[in-house]
Amino acid sequence: MLPFSFEWAWDMGHMVFMGGLWYALTILGLGMTYCIIMAAVDTAKGKGSHNH
Amino acid sequence: MKEEHKHVKTKKYGMVIDLDKCTGCGSCMVACMSENNVPFKKDETNKLDSITWLRIYKLTNGKKFPETDICYIPRPCMQCEGEHGHAPCVSVCPATATDYNHETGIVSQIYTRCFGCRYCMAACPYHARYFNWWDPVWPDGMEKSLSPNVSPRMRGVVEKCSFCFHRYQLAKNKAYAQGRRELKEDEYQTACTQACPAGAITFGDLNNHNHAVYKLAKPDNKHGGRPRNPNAFRLLEKLGTNPKVYYLSTREWVRRAGDNYIKDEGKLEHH
Amino acid sequence: MSTLDDKAKEVSAEAVDEAETESPTEVNEKKQDNGPWGYIILFFIIGFAASLVIGWGIFPKVLYSQKKQPIDFNHVLHVAAVEEGCESCHFFREDGSFSGVPKLAQCVECHEEVQGEDPNEAKFVEEYVAKGREVPWLVYSKQPDCVFFSHIAHVNMGKMECDTCHGHIGESTHSKVYEENRITGYSRDIWGKNIAGLKKNTWDRMKMDDCAECHAENKAVPKTVETLPWPISWMPRPYEKPASSQVRVQIDKDACFVCHK
Amino acid sequence: MDSALIPEGVKRCSFGKFILWIVIVGAVLLWGVVAMLLCWFKGLNQTNMNDAYGFALWIWADLAVIALGGGAFFTGLLRYVMGKDELKNIINYAVLIGFICYSSALLILGMDVGQPLRSWFIFWHANVHSMLTEVAFCLSCYFAVLTIEYIPLILENRQIDRVPFFHNLSHNMHGIMAIFAATGAFLSFFHQGSLGGTPAVLFGRPFSFREGVLIWPWTFFLFTWSAAACGPCFTILVTWITEKITRKKLVKQNVIMLLAKIAGWMLATYTVAKIIDTWYWATVTAPARGFNFMDFYSNNPLYGPWILVLEIVICGVIPSIILITKTGRKSSFLLISAVLLAVLGACVNRWVMVLQVMAVPVLTFESWFMYFPSWQEIATTILPVAYGIILIMISYRYLPIFPQEQEIEEEKNASIFV
Amino acid sequence: MKVCRRSFLSLVIGGAAGTALSPLPWKLIDDSSIWTQMWPWTPVPEDGEVSHVNTVCSLCPGGCGLTVRKVNERAIKIEGMKGYPVNDGGVCLLGLSGLQLLYGSTRVKTPLKRTGARGEGKWEKISWDEAIAEVAKKLADLRAKGLSHTVGCIAGSDRGTVAHLLGRFLTAYGSPNFIRTPSMQDSYEQTMYLMQGAQASAGFDVENADFILSFGSGLIDGWGSPVRMFKANSALKNKGKLVQVEPRLSNTAAKSDKWIPINPGTESALALGLAHVIIKESLYDYDFVNNYSFGFDDWTDDQGTSRKGFKQIVLDEYSPDDVAEITGISYSTIIDLAKSFARASKPLAICGRGQGNTPGSLSEFMAVHALNALVGNINKKGGVWAVPDPDYIRWPEVEMDINAAKGMRANRIDGAGGKTYPDSRYLLNRFPEAVNSGKEYPIEALFVVGANPVYTLPDSRAVKEAFDKIPFVVSFSSYMDETAANADLILPNHIFLERYEDVPMPAGLQKPVVGLSKPVVKPQFNTRHVGDVIIQIAKAFGGGIADSFPWDNYEACLQETLGRKWDTLNEDGFWLDSNFRAPGWERAFDTPSGKFEFFPRTLAAKNENTFPQFSPVEPEGNEGRFPLILIPYDYMRLASGFIGDPPFAIKTVEDTVLKGNDILVEVNPKSGRGFREGDQAILSTPKGSVKVRVHLFDGIMPGLVAMPRGLGHTAYDEYLADKGINFNELIGTVEDPVSGLDAAWGIRAKLTRA
Structure with a gap:
């Protein structure tokens, strides 16, 4: 949910998903x-x- | 990140199990349980709630006496690679509790991260994942036999075979102590490989042409690791899970049992 | 049934009351004592302040239990007496594992007899050395069972200093109080002294995010390992080129197993 | 006794009778709560799920109630975004039903996970590639939307409405309800879809695996579509049941007809899409993985081709035909049969996509996995039904759910006088 | 009132806002989930320094080398010892589960004295001094009454220092009744003795054989030294063949190159039939047969009577046609098998059914051994070797006083070495009957060491009855097994991971090897080494008995006995007689003829026509009443010896063997008509009836019912007790006419609906 989680690595999927959310x-x-x-x-x- | 990978020879640890040698004796199962602190309970005859990271299936060829034949298939976690680490179970985990490690090719399972939704179990066609339906309970005193290298799992989480990843870690520690970064083939072996009295299990790096697993399975790493050894096969090859466990058998019916076939000939009846 | 009934009556009574009495006098009331708003705001502030005090002040005190070490240990004294610094007592075993807190056998090498007049020393020799009992040290930096941490990878291969994670513990003359989280059983040093989880130094906290932070920082360095030194602030000495060129700090998100077991 | 709380101008049963029913349904609810507590405190060993049947009755119930709760978002979409104004007379009830369905779904999910106290990890350590993450996010967000939509209804209670602030709040919320509804529709579209994606992305399970477009398998769209079709049917069905129980007409027939017609067309198009999907899967997707179509429907005590016929023909084609034809809709019997079948169809579809997926053997040397839920699972699955009934009872009694009720009542009275 | 209510609401809202802005809720959410990750009731294994200790397993006769991984003082994992001559790194699941025996709940933690009725499970904890005093007093009383010979001892082994100490004690005390538990070793020893004149065990050079013909031996079901056999079997895949003759598709049969189903009990007929073909086709080893054997051709006995030789008898009576009729194996199969066996360069024939836990018919063993002789594969590479016991126990003669000498003159209770069975050493199978009939003399006291006869002996009812008749039973078991549970006194031994002990001669090994069990961890409970206890009991007697035990304690005894080997053993974990070579054919046969005797002259003198002859051992029971035949089967995952399955091992047992507490018996669908898979049934034999479930299995010959050994324990812990049925409850014994050993291989049975 929060981009500072350790396993977080931004990619297209995140942008779309998090954007929508x-x-x-x-x-x-x-x-x-x-x-x-x-x-x-x-x-x-x-x-x-x-x-x- | 990508560039960094170039510096590291990525491993693809895999296993080759010779089913002609496998006697179904169960040593691998117990070696695994004992190595990985797998719990046990009073009644373990319901195999659908019995945690055995490595389970031995007994297959029959379905023929009548005396044409009957049986074969054992030990089934650890297949450590599927799928396409580029897209293992069936990995992408479905909502909390990133399981992941495909590109350095070793091992699918991790972090018990303390897992919150027990069991989606990964639904995703795994091999039933290699197990849920802790109960609190693990060791009879009084027996927790002394627990290994500190693998943490005991609590009720309500999923667990599975890790190719004894802790052994990899410990081997690396040892190598570091000697100033090395690379491991030799025999420095990292899984508990089941080591225990197998029949020597049916071989373990090593499928990317390394000098390793026994590579020589046995001859994986075509360019094409999803398909085995080039005609006696080698993988379970459910057609699903595209790209598993890293290969089986060897000289028996045609055993190899056929590894996958589903459209045409009815040679196909096992569901029993 | 009766309660619901009563309530209903109450509500309606109040409503009626409100409707009948308040409305006509509304303007007056507002003028007189600013209506109920004053009280409302006052109570809001009381509630707000009280809960802040509870949350920031009392809660941390209740959450952690305080435990004293069985023996008050003077690091300064020991560091002065040994030759190889931390590694004299906290060393690597042959298999690359880290020995951690020394075992009694190690201490006995020097402490078979009572040395000096410190009562702690006497207690140590009497209660532990003489009886052959291990000292139940409380480990401030004890990570939970699910964590695998390779000291050798960080110390030998990564050339990190003990201080980076453990702080200047070697400069302590007394053992500080060990605080244990009553719910989780963790040492407070993991979460950090600051209840908000803020930190100033690299050694203030030891949560996963702190590992991640440091690993992420290393990711930012030039990729060609041979041409380091790393521009990393906490790196106290010039970077030594490792034997193999394959230095790789675990930064990938797929590396969960590296630290978890 | 509680007359001050009851909306003006409508009649309700006596308070004693009301409480009696609450107690009766409450007993069922309590049974479910006991089972729920057992599951929480003793763990999921209270269920009959196992390592082969990791998803079972609960997940089915979850998918089913979410599909049926789809009436809320779709009616909302029609009412607020598409401007089908007549639907304002049923939107309240649709929202209430949706609220019940979604809160139940969340409750069931809370039970279904092995570590409920850690379930927030799904947000904190989200893996956005997981369909379940998408479900969790959209589900909780959409539940928030439903709550927002339900709040003004509560505020409209005769006594609460007297408080100026609440009155104004409700008024303002109504004012921008279209925005909420649109957001809800957006969220709903994705989580209904994600639920459809949940089984379909399991490429290790040829029975549920579906190909699709980009990251979305075909069932992603099918699930949304079917929820939009069957959700309103469920709303109609529950309205009809409520009318039967209260022995009162609560919503005017033209509203029902409109909703039924739209649902009918949705269902018809969905059924066509579903048939195409099934055909493609049976002839292309599954055979590529070594499976004959009949492998999925034979050699087991339960799952035969009948289930496909039931789902597609009996619960798809037939209700579609009824609902899209005027004559079909006109006949009360046919209409109710059709919505009932449609609801059943959605349930069967979700059942197949959860339980049959688990049951089909994939490894050649395994046989069908059969499972029968434990009483704890059944009790906890009935729990939301009881909870829903209670919430409807209370809402019906104290909130102006049916705006037309008074009007219809007056008309009826007038007609008597005439 | 209004103010109050609104203010309260306001207070709550303010509180909520403030709380949300404090760490309290967030930390609690975090900590509560961390709490779930560290539930205090989920154990956390302590970490520490890792070390490895080598030791030797004595859970079965296999004698594998083990390496135990330790963390600080805890043993956490058992692994196979690399380089150990038996198992070289491999290890079976029982050995792997050893830590569950060490730390498990089945341990007897302190000496116990029975307080309730026998087997009731009521015990009183006593001190070791009391326990030893009690035993000594009881024995002294008996001795004073001149009843020293009524003391018996049942032991799991007769090799090594512990067994010798026991035997020595009995001798010094005055009892001839030291009895070893039976196994195929008894039959092989007698075969070796009769045909080769050797007091030796049979060693099998399976590693070098290239054609193994197994008459029902479960090569990979736990026969001999299991791990070694697994390895040999794997090696065979590349260079040779395994043919399995057996009525049931065991794992060995399934993994063999050819499975030949045979009518059960007709194995010796097949062996003789094969001999017929080999002789007829002149495929036998001329050199060996002509120069080193006796009795192949016709011969004249001491009385001057002309006797038919092996060749003639076989040619006359065991034509492939006749044998096909008897065995149910086709004519061509017999011919092919004989030819390929004889033409292999190192063919090896072995027998001893399943894991070899039962002795079996002597004529069968001799017939099979004769096959080895025909192809000359005796005492040479790839063949059967007569391996003498490692000769390291050289203690001074026992000092026998008058009482001892008198006691030792009594006949053995089991009749071994007596008139009827002069060549047998131990006949435990005759023990229950002897005790129950009381013909010879009653047994007044019994020691049980390393054995669990109440469970492992056939005809459980008779065994139980016999035990009930013995007034004083002392068990030295480390575990609360069935025998311990039925004892009067338990003097718990350390388990193998806690004690020193020599483990000589792993079963079937062709080299004399001595292994050393070493204490891996300190004794976990108040147990004591059985060797020490024996020495202490002896010392309590004083006199000649005490003098026969000049050692302070067992460890001193062991060190002194091993002498220079001690260091090697301590370092390497084993001692191997590096000078030992295949005995060869010259001077290897100490028979009356000095040659290998196809026709043992000693036997021939007494009992005509016992060999070569197919004398079927008929299964007990009436065919009309019991249309089926029940046979046992062995299975690696079920320990059927004196140790029961630990939790890990029982966990691996398939649900087609055990489901819940129900045992499944294998039946061919043809014989199991009317039964569906998993149906409940009543299985009856002349010995009793039990409830079972049916597992329909095409891999078993119609007409048979197969039941696994190793289940049906009543003792041990909840992980094992009350699961399934003990096969021994359903079968009786059949005395072999020559050896007196138990030759029963099955029993008539019927399966009816439950």
């Missing part, structure tokens, strides 16, 4: 961060305190 992880991470921050902002703005 980190791409996905980044999107998920950024997406969730975005959602949480926006939710906090929204809450601070007073949205969602509803009485329905």
